[in-house]
Amino acid sequence: MDAILSLAAANILSPTVLFFILGFAASLARSDLSIPEAVAKGMSLYLLLAIGFKGGAGVAENGLTVTLGFAMIAGIILSASIPLIAFVILRAISGLSRVDAAAVAAHYGSISIVTFVAMTSMLDAAGIAFEGFMVAVAAIMEAPAILTALLLASGATGKKGVDKDLLREVMLNGSIVLLIGAFAIGWITGVEGLAKIEAFIVSPFQGVLCLFLLDMGLIAGRGMRSSRQHLAPPVILFGVLMPVIGASLGLASGLLLGLSVGGVAVLMTLCASASYIAVPAAMRVALPAANPSIYLTLSLGVTFPFNLTVGISLYLAVASLFGG
Amino acid sequence: MDAILSLAAANILSPTVLFFILGFAASLARSDLSIPEAVAKGMSLYLLLAIGFKGGAGVAENGLTVTLGFAMIAGIILSASIPLIAFVILRAISGLSRVDAAAVAAHYGSISIVTFVAMTSMLDAAGIAFEGFMVAVAAIMEAPAILTALLLASGATGKKGVDKDLLREVMLNGSIVLLIGAFAIGWITGVEGLAKIEAFIVSPFQGVLCLFLLDMGLIAGRGMRSSRQHLAPPVILFGVLMPVIGASLGLASGLLLGLSVGGVAVLMTLCASASYIAVPAAMRVALPAANPSIYLTLSLGVTFPFNLTVGISLYLAVASLFGG
Amino acid sequence: MDAILSLAAANILSPTVLFFILGFAASLARSDLSIPEAVAKGMSLYLLLAIGFKGGAGVAENGLTVTLGFAMIAGIILSASIPLIAFVILRAISGLSRVDAAAVAAHYGSISIVTFVAMTSMLDAAGIAFEGFMVAVAAIMEAPAILTALLLASGATGKKGVDKDLLREVMLNGSIVLLIGAFAIGWITGVEGLAKIEAFIVSPFQGVLCLFLLDMGLIAGRGMRSSRQHLAPPVILFGVLMPVIGASLGLASGLLLGLSVGGVAVLMTLCASASYIAVPAAMRVALPAANPSIYLTLSLGVTFPFNLTVGISLYLAVASLFGG
Amino acid sequence: MQTHPAKRIEIIIEAPLLRRLTDALDKADVPGYTVLPVLAGSGKSGPWSREGQVSSAGGMASVTLVTTVERADQVLETAFAVVQPHIGIVSVTDCEVIRPARFA
Amino acid sequence: MQTHPAKRIEIIIEAPLLRRLTDALDKADVPGYTVLPVLAGSGKSGPWSREGQVSSAGGMASVTLVTTVERADQVLETAFAVVQPHIGIVSVTDCEVIRPARFA
Amino acid sequence: MQTHPAKRIEIIIEAPLLRRLTDALDKADVPGYTVLPVLAGSGKSGPWSREGQVSSAGGMASVTLVTTVERADQVLETAFAVVQPHIGIVSVTDCEVIRPARFA
Numbered sequence A, B, C: 001m002d003a004i005l006s007l008a009a010a011n012i013l014s015p016t017v018l019f020f021i022l023g024f025a026a027s028l029a030r031s032d033l034s035i036p037e038a039v040a041k042g043m044s045l046y047l048l049l050a051i052g053f054k055g056g057a058g059v060a061e062n063g064l065t066v067t068l069g070f071a072m073i074a075g076i077i078l079s080a081s082i083p084l085i086a087f088v089i090l091r092a093i094s095g096l097s098r099v100d101a102a103a104v105a106a107h108y109g110s111i112s113i114v115t116f117v118a119m120t121s122m123l124d125a126a127g128i129a130f131e132g133f134m135v136a137v138a139a140i141m142e143a144p145a146i147l148t149a150l151l152l153a154s155g156a157t158g159k160k161g162v163d164k165d166l167l168r169e170v171m172l173n174g175s176i177v178l179l180i181g182a183f184a185i186g187w188i189t190g191v192e193g194l195a196k197i198e199a200f201i202v203s204p205f206q207g208v209l210c211l212f213l214l215d216m217g218l219i220a221g222r223g224m225r226s227s228r229q230h231l232a233p234p235v236i237l238f239g240v241l242m243p244v245i246g247a248s249l250g251l252a253s254g255l256l257l258g259l260s261v262g263g264v265a266v267l268m269t270l271c272a273s274a275s276y277i278a279v280p281a282a283m284r285v286a287l288p289a290a291n292p293s294i295y296l297t298l299s300l301g302v303t304f305p306f307n308l309t310v311g312i313s314l315y316l317a318v319a320s321l322f323g324g
Numbered sequence D, E, F: 001m002q003t004h005p006a007k008r009i010e011i012i013i014e015a016p017l018l019r020r021l022t023d024a025l026d027k028a029d030v031p032g033y034t035v036l037p038v039l040a041g042s043g044k045s046g047p048w049s050r051e052g053q054v055s056s057a058g059g060m061a062s063v064t065l066v067t068t069v070e071r072a073d074q075v076l077e078t079a080f081a082v083v084q085p086h087i088g089i090v091s092v093t094d095c096e097v098i099r100p101a102r103f104a
Ligand SMILES: Nc1ncnc2c1ncn2[C@@H]1O[C@H](COP(=O)(O)O)[C@@H](O)[C@H]1O
Pocket: D012, D040, D041, D042, D043, D044, D045, D046, D047, D048, D060, D087, D089, F031, F032, F033, F034, F035, F064, F065, F066, F067, F102, F103
């Protein structure tokens, strides 16, 4: 318990989290502080490229184990099944319509790459290693949740099966392609490749992350300010409860797979986090009747801050407890 | 005198100033060289984050003295009173209308953060220390000038008192919030925090500043090309005279406060510089009758180049003379 | 031959080239991966500033030789005459109209700065020096080709002489101004100036180049996808033949000038590469009847990938052979 | 296709005033509006361009609003109250829409 | 100057749907269209802004299309088929063009 | 609200030509114009998009100009002289404005 608290305290007082809080507070106070869309997207691409590449270079260095394959399969199953749990809970406690509940559920099966980054930064700072291939697991967990959600919604929308175009769009979503592509390039070019671009993707990483989290704080705060009325208390409760449930599933799976402590913590984080790029866009196309204010605000305004400030410390502490 | 000249020569031949001159010349020659708005804004955010954070980390390292409080108060008084002097001079020599004179005056009471950066870069290069809290003084000096200007203009506009919305907008202006926020985060996380993001906010700083000054040169040149006709010779004269007057007030205040040589030079620079972000936007809202071509061109096309090329060397030399 | 092959293999497996291929493949697969225009332009400005500055600092360090003058003259002659050859070949084999052929020819006389960067990165990695002033040669080769092309087209368009406005636009094109300007500033501030901004323009350079080449791949792939039908096989053939012809002329000139092995390789690359910034814009203004799909796709979708993956290794190997 | 007459109102306004305009529109309970970025322009007070700008001061924004013929006048008055002391441009065009209920 | 009547169709649509709309327009062989970026907006589902966004989900795009009076209806139907289940705004305005052949 | 008839002219033109067009408009002493950025488009010469572009060659810009009915023809001729050899789109719409003096 003490360990968790001191970990959490150190995390909350890190520059990255403080910049998130700054952005959140600035938005709530209606400051006009804002980061241009192009710069925000540029930073997002940078983060994807950097973590993909570093993950791949890590695999090149440490070699590939059979665990990778099992971890990928576990990722697919987790991503596809977590929305079921989320959906059931939502229908039981939240009063959201079938379509809205399905759309929200999709986000929780999928993952948030910046939460992943927050956890791995914490691990790096603490000197705890984790499997480089977890990046690939993160990428593969983006999509399956969407399929589950569409099946869940089909009762309400009456549409059967999944649009082929949508499937292609989701699989070839820019962030997935860049993450997987950079991972592959990191793997191919290995430590030598990493050495060439280290000054770009490693040294300034934490600083870029601060600016990016400032932006996330600004958007999350803006969402909370303008869409609070769409989030009834049970919905907000779901937004902090669901990550803990997801993390528990991640913990079980990670232990079963025999991942390192760092790897378990990362898998917990993936299961606990909710998508904010690929899934919202897919939901707008596939489930136009679902209210974006609900799923965007819940994912970015409730679950992301919870994970960033409290969640990741908790997951790491628990992973250490079980894995240590 | 010799010291001033050699300082000025070294300054003018530094990459940052040369890139400003390149941009200025390219604009005058009607080159289509331009930096996208999003990139320019991104660099501006970067500079604010970096200097705010470094200032805060400096305070964390050196501890807080009572001087901080006095310096803040001095900043508020200077910012609020310099517009009065500027207004009187403008009305006496320039032939500008009451409203235009008030709008211009507001800019000179407020500060230009990139001029501040130019001075602190010069100090860093020369190995001269300055008080980290000067960043906070810079932030607090942004706003008071606007109130004075609105009072000065109220005779002409007939409006009494200051719009509450405007007040909030000015106090929560994005650049002020980021500067103060980053300062606070730097202070909280201290040297340890700085170490984490140093590779982002310290190492590449001078390079980013080059690109940013190229942009400032492009905009200043464009303003001069398209708005020269709005600037009568006495107005231009004001644009180089007023910084020197402001700097003198800064010198007196700095010596009274017992600041270090670097601190005095920085306070002189703050008083000498004219706003180009917060104040122009506030003027467009509050004094729509004032001509933006005059205040924007004067601040960015006359006073900023003067300070960058000649002013800051002069202020440092004078500060050394009095403070040494 | 072996040397060429291993050079080519190492080049193709470098992170930069792999990111280009990733972008190209993502576009062909219709992924929505994309880099905002502002970020792409920002990176382009960064690359121009960095190579210009480094070139100038190189000249400051190594002093100026008479070769610089001769190399500049050679650059002008090559840029002006290569379009003639290109035009004759195109008219003989491609079936393009006079205007289209002239527009394409202009691109091949001019240069691609990112191909130049790819070659110099290869040289840096291999520890082979080259003349810093080649940057200035690159800049001067941008424009003459356009004049030749307009003369070639004038038979078809009936317009005599060249529009003065266009001439000014081409000479003061943003990328030329920044390249020359940064070169001059690098020269003036020398090694000392370089030291100040090294952490910005040297260390992260390769990483930025990766992201930039990802973008080039995305655009090239998009062009190929949407404009393939405008490129008949003989036109594509021209797109890989012409660089080799250009490189041969560059080889002969480089040897005549007595350039170093690295210098010869760079001159070959300049002659082999096709413009994608200054010339296309000039063609749209001056030759509106020419189809942009042809010249843009050929330059970016065929010749650039050829040079990047195969060409530059070939040119360096040949230069080593003759110059070694 | 069955269409219904409506009014399209377009307002070009100084960028620093944008929030005041949208706040006023929100308060007047308009059916919706869309803001387009503006790159450059020219008028009595000379040319300007957003390129390279860090401050919003030197620039404009464009707000487009489609509404029913009946509500147009009220919307115009709301908008004009904000724009009036400023240099903003307001223009109104007749148009046709497909789902009129959206614009009431 | 001699001008000819034509129709100007403007569609505001959720950004993630943009490609579907343009694909449909391409398939329907329309004479051309132009996509403008959109910065912010507000409607029944609340306000939004592109500032700082990394996902395209929270945003709209605007498509402008000029066509002959004869073809307008077919274009409208094509567009509406994509927009219909969504929140998109479609408006049609009478306009005049100089080179009518371009828009057929 | 009291409004006055005016003309709204919209020109979509190749981005590298933009400066020539605005220079011509400035010379013709038009009351003002506003330039909107354009993201993507499609026409006889195929589709294009500004995403990731570093050159202005593959792209268009949009110029909007409101003017009095009387001056519209002269403005049209000025614009068309620049646009004519090119692929630009020019359309004219009737509109209403509030402050007609601004547009003369
Ligand atoms: N007649 C017009 N048509 C379109 N935009 C205009 C017009 N007049 C002014 N504008 C826009 O409004 C801004 C300010 O106009 P002004 O106050 O006349 O300088 C200009 O820079 C243009 O962006």
